[in-house]
Amino acid sequence: MRLAARLSRKVHEVKETVTDVLLAALARAKQKGELKLDAQPAVLLETPREKSHGDLATTLALTLAKPESKAPRKIAEIIIANIRDEAGIIEKAEIAGPGFINFFFKQDRWKQTLFEIDAEGAAYGLKNVGKGKKVLVEFVSANPTGPLHVGHGRGAAVGDALANLLSSTGFVVTREFYINDAGRQIRLLALSVYSRYQQALGNAVPFPEDGYHGAYVEEIAQGFTKLHGDRYLRVPFDDCLDIFGDYGKEMMLADIRTDLDSFGVRFDVWFSEASLLKDGSVRRSLDELLESRNCYEQDGALWLRSTTFGDDKDRVVIKKDKSYTYLATDIAYHRNKLGRGFESLVNIWGADHHGYIPRVQAVIQAFGHGKDALHVVLVQLVAILRHGQPVPMSKRAGTFVTLRDVIQDVGSDAARFIFLTRRSDSHLDFDLDVAKEQSRENPVYYVQYAHARLASLMREAESRGIAVPGKDGVNIALLDLEEEQNIIKALAKYPEVIEDAALAYEPHRLTFYLQDLAGLLHNYYFKHRVITEDTARTGAKLFLMKQVKTVIQSALAILGVNAPEKM
RNA sequence: GCGCCCAUAGCUCAGCUGGAUAGAGCAACGGACUACGAAUCCGUAGGCCAGAGGUUCGAAUCCUCUUGGGCGCACCA
Numbered sequence: 001m002r003l004a005a006r007l008s009r010k011v012h013e014v015k016e017t018v019t020d021v022l023l024a025a026l027a028r029a030k031q032k033g034e035l036k037l038d039a040q041p042a043v044l045l046e047t048p049r050e051k052s053h054g055d056l057a058t059t060l061a062l063t064l065a066k067p068e069s070k071a072p073r074k075i076a077e078i079i080i081a082n083i084r085d086e087a088g089i090i091e092k093a094e095i096a097g098p099g100f101i102n103f104f105f106k107q108d109r110w111k112q113t114l115f116e117i118d119a120e121g122a123a124y125g126l127k128n129v130g131k132g133k134k135v136l137v138e139f140v141s142a143n144p145t146g147p148l149h150v151g152h153g154r155g156a157a158v159g160d161a162l163a164n165l166l167s168s169t170g171f172v173v174t175r176e177f178y179i180n181d182a183g184r185q186i187r188l189l190a191l192s193v194y195s196r197y198q199q200a201l202g203n204a205v206p207f208p209e210d211g212y213h214g215a216y217v218e219e220i221a222q223g224f225t226k227l228h229g230d231r232y233l234r235v236p237f238d239d240c241l242d243i244f245g246d247y248g249k250e251m252m253l254a255d256i257r258t259d260l261d262s263f264g265v266r267f268d269v270w271f272s273e274a275s276l277l278k279d280g281s282v283r284r285s286l287d288e289l290l291e292s293r294n295c296y297e298q299d300g301a302l303w304l305r306s307t308t309f310g311d312d313k314d315r316v317v318i319k320k321d322k323s324y325t326y327l328a329t330d331i332a333y334h335r336n337k338l339g340r341g342f343e344s345l346v347n348i349w350g351a352d353h354h355g356y357i358p359r360v361q362a363v364i365q366a367f368g369h370g371k372d373a374l375h376v377v378l379v380q381l382v383a384i385l386r387h388g389q390p391v392p393m394s395k396r397a398g399t400f401v402t403l404r405d406v407i408q409d410v411g412s413d414a415a416r417f418i419f420l421t422r423r424s425d426s427h428l429d430f431d432l433d434v435a436k437e438q439s440r441e442n443p444v445y446y447v448q449y450a451h452a453r454l455a456s457l458m459r460e461a462e463s464r465g466i467a468v469p470g471k472d473g474v475n476i477a478l479l480d481l482e483e484e485q486n487i488i489k490a491l492a493k494y495p496e497v498i499e500d501a502a503l504a505y506e507p508h509r510l511t512f513y514l515q516d517l518a519g520l521l522h523n524y525y526f527k528h529r530v531i532t533e534d535t536a537r538t539g540a541k542l543f544l545m546k547q548v549k550t551v552i553q554s555a556l557a558i559l560g561v562n563a564p565e566k567m
Numbered sequence: 568g569c570g571c572c573c574a575u576a577g578c579u580c581a582g583c584u585g586g587a588u589a590g591a592g593c594a595a596c597g598g599a600c601u602a603c604g605a606a607u608c609c610g611u612a613g614g615c616c617a618g619a620g621g622u623u624c625g626a627a628u629c630c631u632c633u634u635g636g637g638c639g640c641a642c643c644a
Contacts, residue, residue: 059585059586098624303642316642325642351637354572421580428579434593446606449604450607453604508581515591516591
C-alpha cells in the first residue's frame with residue numbers, strides 16, 4: 001500500500017520520495033547499530049548546479065559528522081549501503097567531495113514530467129500548499145487625490161501577480177483596495193477642486209499652497225461645472241466641502257479603476273476608510289482595546305500599548321484634540337480584515353512605510369492573532385529613465401510619470417514584466433526605451449518570443465499535416481539530446497519554483513525562471529530542427545515543445561502577461 | 568542620536584532554509600541567416616561577493632564592528 005502510494009507520486013514529488021528513502025536508510029542503519037542518531041536529522045535535498053553532481057544531492061552525511069563523530073564520507077557509505085529504492089527511481093547514488101551524496105535518476109523518471117504536463121495542462125505544477133487558507137491581499141491603496149503613478153504600477157504588478165500565485169497554489173485569495181478617503185487629503189482635494197471651480201467661473205480665489213496642482217484638478221472642476229453650473233459660486237468652502245470632496249473622490253476613483261483595468265488588475269473589494277468612521281467601528285475597535293488593556297489614556301490622549309508587542313514606543317491613536325490618527329482607522333481596518341475570517345493578511349506597501357510595520361503587527365497581536373498573520377511586502381520606488389537619463393519626478397510640480405503614460409508608451413505586458421524583474425524591495429530603474437525595444441535586452445519579448453516561436457512551430461507542423469502525438473503515440477526515449485534533457489529538467493523544476501515563490505511571497509522568481517526556460521528553448525531551437533524526415537523523432541520533439549509552450553503560457557498567466565501566438 | 572533595508576563583473580541585477588568551480592542580461596570584442604520566426608544563437612573577456620574579525624567540516628549567505636548608500640524615527644497621512 002505504501003509502496004503503491006509512493007510509486008504513484010508525481011515526478012515533482014521525487015524529492016519527497018528520496019527523502020523517504022533516506023529516512024528509511026537512516027532507520028535501518030540505526031537498527032543495525034551503525035549510526036547512533038540521537039536526534040532525527042533534517043534531510044535536506046537540493047538540485048546541484050553542476051550536472052556531474054547528479055540530479056539531487058544531500059549534505060546529510062556532512063551534518064551528521066559531528067554528532068556521530070565519524071568521517072562524513074564514512075557516514076555517507078553507511079547511508080548508501082542501507083538505501084532500498086523501492087520506487088525504483090534512483091539510477092545510482094555516489095559519494096562526492098567532502099561527503100555529499102549525489103543521486104542520479106533513471107532517465108525515464110524525468111520524462112514522466114512530460115506526460116504530467118500533457119495531462120494537466122495549465123494546472124501542471126500547481127501544488128495545493130495553501131489548502132484553502134483564506135488570504136487577503138491588499139495592494140495599490142492609493143489616495144484618490146491624483147492619478148496612479150509608476151510606483152503604484154509596480155505595487156499593482158507585484159500585488160496582482162502575488163495574488164495569482166497564491167490562488168494558483170491553493171489559497172483562497174481576495175484582492176482589496178483600501179481607499180484612503182478620510183481626513184486631510186480629501187479635504188485638500190475638495191479645496192483644490194473648489195478653487196479651480198471658482199477660478200473658472202471668474203472668482204479669483206487663491207489656490208491652496210499645498211493643494212493638488214495637477215491639470216486633472218481642472219478637468220474635475222470642469223466636470224463639476226457641467227453637473228452643477230454656478231450653483232456653488234461664492235458659496236463658502238466649509239458649506240460645500242462634502243459635495244466637492246465626494247465628487248473629486250469619485251472622479252479620481254473612476255480614473256484609478258480605468259487605469260488598473262487597462263493594466264489587467266481587478267479588485268474584489270474596494271474598502272473605504274471613511275466607512276470605518278461612519279459605522280462606528282473605529283470607536284468600537286478602540287473600546288475593545290481599552291477593555292483588553294492594550295490601549296490606555298495619558299496626557300489627554302489615547303495610546304496603543306504597542307511596546308508590549310515589540311514596537312519601539314507606544315503610539316497615539318486619539319490626539320489631545322480628540323481627533324483620530326491614521327493608526328486609529330488602521331486598527332479598525334485590520335480588525336475588520338481579521339473579523340472577515342482571513343487567516344493571513346498580505347499588505348503590499350511602499351518601502352518608505354517600513355517603519356510602520358511593527359505598529360500594525362502590534363495591532364494584529366493586540367487582537368489576539370500571531371504576528372505572522374500579517375505579511376508586509378515592501379515595494380521600492382521606481383525611477384523612470386528615458387534615453388538612459390532619469391526623468392525628474394516631483395509630485396508638487398505635477399511632473400510625475402503616471403501609470404497611464406507608461407502603459408500607453410510601452411504596453412501593459414512589458415510594464416508588468418519589467419516591474420517583476422527585480423525583487424520587489426530592490427530599487428528599479430525602468431528604462432522606457434528599453435521597454436519598447438524588441439530584443440534580448442527586453443526580457444518581455446525574449447520570453448514572449450519563445451512562446452510565439454512555439455506557436456509558429458505548431459502551425460508549421462499542422463500545415464504539413466503533422467500532428468502532435470498523444471501520450472500513447474510518443475516515444476519519449478528519442479529525446480536523448482543534451483539540450484532536450486536540460487529543457488525537461490527545467491520543466492520538472494517548475495512546480496518547485498511556483499511553490500517557493502508563493503511561500504516566499506516573491507513573484508519575481510517566476511520571471512527569472514521564465515527567462516531561463518526561454519533561454520534553453522531558444523538555444524535548442526537554434527541548434528536543432530524539430531520537424532525532420534524522422535517521423536518518430538519529430539513526434540517526440542513536438543510533444544516536448546508542446547509541454548514547454550504550456551508551461552511558458554501558464555507562468556506568464558500568473559504574472560498577468562499575455563502569451564502571444566504571433567508577434 | 569536610534570531603528571530598518573542595501574553593498575556581488577564596467578552597468579543593471581539573480582544567487583532558494585549556509586554547501587562543491589559565485590551566475591544572467593547589457594555594454595566590449597569575435598563569429599552564425601539556401602532550413603520550422605536571426606525579436607534568435609555561439610564564443611571571448613570581465614570578480615579579494617565593500618572592508619575587518621567571528622561562528623564551522625564549509626560563509627556571498629549567519630553574528631559583531633567599520634566604511635559607504637537608501638529609508639524611517641509625529642498627538643502627519
